[in-house]
Amino acid sequence: MGVSATNFSRSGVSDWIIQRFSAVVLALYTVFIVGYFVSHSGLTYAEWKEFFSCTAVRVFTLLALISTVAHAWIGMWTISTDYLKAAGIRFVFQTVCFLAMFVYLAWGIEIIWGV
Amino acid sequence: MNQKRPVNLDLSTIKFPLPALTSITHRVAGVILFVGVAFLLVALSASLESEQGFSEIKSAMTSGFGSFITWGLLSALGYHFVAGIKHLVMDMGIGETKEGGQVLAVLTILFGGATVVLAGVWVWA
Numbered sequence: 001m002g003v004s005a006t007n008f009s010r011s012g013v014s015d016w017i018i019q020r021f022s023a024v025v026l027a028l029y030t031v032f033i034v035g036y037f038v039s040h041s042g043l044t045y046a047e048w049k050e051f052f053s054c055t056a057v058r059v060f061t062l063l064a065l066i067s068t069v070a071h072a073w074i075g076m077w078t079i080s081t082d083y084l085k086a087a088g089i090r091f092v093f094q095t096v097c098f099l100a101m102f103v104y105l106a107w108g109i110e111i112i113w114g115v
Numbered sequence: 116m117n118q119k120r121p122v123n124l125d126l127s128t129i130k131f132p133l134p135a136l137t138s139i140t141h142r143v144a145g146v147i148l149f150v151g152v153a154f155l156l157v158a159l160s161a162s163l164e165s166e167q168g169f170s171e172i173k174s175a176m177t178s179g180f181g182s183f184i185t186w187g188l189l190s191a192l193g194y195h196f197v198a199g200i201k202h203l204v205m206d207m208g209i210g211e212t213k214e215g216g217q218v219l220a221v222l223t224i225l226f227g228g229a230t231v232v233l234a235g236v237w238v239w240a
Contacts, residue, residue, distance in 0.1 A: 020206065023199050030196060038237075045169040047164075052163055072149045079142055097149075104152055111160045 019074050022067035029064035029090050065108040090114045121159040126184045137227075144191040175219035177238065186238045193230025199225050 040047060051057055076097040084090040157175060161168040170186075175181040201223050205211060210219045 006138065023203070027196060027199065031194065043173075045166045048162060048169060068152060070147070072152070073189065075142075076147045076149060080147065094141055100149075100153075102154065107160075111156060 015074050018070055022071040025063055025067040026071060029060060029067075032060065052112070061112050062109065065105060065112070069105050073097065073101050124214065131215070133224075134216045137198060137201075137220045137223045140227075141195060144195040144198070146190040148186070148195060151191065154188065182238050184233050189234035189238065190231040193234055194227040197227040197230060 035052065037043070053062075053104055077094065080090050080093050080097070158172050161205045163169075176185045201219050205216075205219065210216060
C-alpha cells in the first residue's frame with residue numbers, strides 16, 4: 001500500500017512489459033550460449049577469447065546483462081513486497097539488491113569490453 | 116484497508132495447489148539465479164583474462180564441489196526458463212482456467228525436471 005513509487009518504472013503495466021521483454025531476451029541468450037557450449041565441447045581459451053571479441057556477441061551479452069538487471073530488480077522487488085512486511089527490513093533488502101544490480105552492470109560492462 | 120479482515124497466515128493449514136508450488140519454485144530459482152550471476156561474472160572475467168584463468172575456471176566448474184554449483188545454477192536456469200515460458204503462454208490467454216493452470220503446472224514440472232536431469236548429464240556425463 002503506497003509503496004508503488006519504489007518499483008522499477010512507477011507503473012505496474014510497464015514493469016509487466018519490461019519483465020516480458022527482458023525474459024524473451026534472456027531466453028534467446030540462454031539458448032544462444034548453451035548452444036555455443038554444446039557445439040564446442042572441447043572449448044579452448046583461444047576459441048573462447050575470439051568468441052567474446054566478436055562485436056555481435058559483446059552487444060548481445062550487454063543486452064542480456066541489462067535485461068538481467070532489469071528482470072532481477074522487478075523480480076526481487078516483487079518478492080520483497082510480498083514477503084517482507086517490516087518496512088525497515090524491506091528497505092535494506094531492496095537497497096542491497098539495487099547495489100548488487102549496479103555492481104553487476106558496471107562489472108559486467110568492464111568484463112565485456114575490457115579495460 | 117479493513118484491519119479486521121479475516122486472515123489465515125498459518126501456512127501449515129493451507130494445502131498448496133500444484134500451480135502455487137510451481138510458482139514459488141519459479142521465485143526460488145529466480146533468487147538463486149540473482150545470486151548466481153555473481154559467480155557467472157567471476158567465471159566470465161577469469162576465463163577471458165588469461166589461458167591459465169580459463170583452465171582454472173574450467174576445472175573449477177566441472178569437478179568436485181564446483182560441479183554441483185554449476186549443476187545447481189544450470190538447473191535453476193532450466194526450471195526458471197520453463198516456468199517463464201509457461202507465463203508467456205498464459206499471457207497469450209492459453210490455460211487460464213483452473214484445469215488449464217493444473218495442466219500447465221504439470222508440464223512445467225515435467226519440462227523443468229527434464230532440464231535438471233539434462234544439466235546433470237551435461238555436467239557429469
